[in-house]
Amino acid sequence: MLTGGQLAGLIVAVFWAVLVSFIALTLLKLSRLLGEATKVVHDIGDQAGPLMDDMTRTVNRANEQLGRTDVITKQVAGVTQNVSAVTTVMTSVVGGPLVKAAAFSYGVRKALGGRDGDERPESGRPQLQARSTGKGRR
Secondary structure: OOEEEEEHHHHHHHHHHHHHHHHHHHHHHHHHHHHHHHHHHHHHHHHHHHHHHHHHHHHHHHHHHHHHHHHHHHHHHHHHHHHHHHHHHHHHHHHHHHHHHHHHHHHHHHHHHOOOOOOOOOOOOOOOOOOOOOOOOO
């Protein structure tokens, strides 16, 4: 028969055996996890070099395209200035005579209108004639 002290020692020994087994299994799983993590980090490290090279090439191509876009933008700005200059020239060349022709035709109409006895109010601008058909808006 076992005494009380021996029974308590046996229980403590079994408890410690279970605890050590549990800790050993946990450490075994942890070591496997760390091994897999090391493998993943190593694989990522192997792939990082080519990935960085690809990113460098992509950035260089983007910079080339931006350079081309800058050239195109400068050329469009030059074209815009040229169009503005042509518009100014055309306005001065064509606009001046058109204004003079319009003023002349207005003067002729005014002069001819005064001879016919057409009496318009002297407000300085021509008046529109009202519709006489009776089909106006209601």
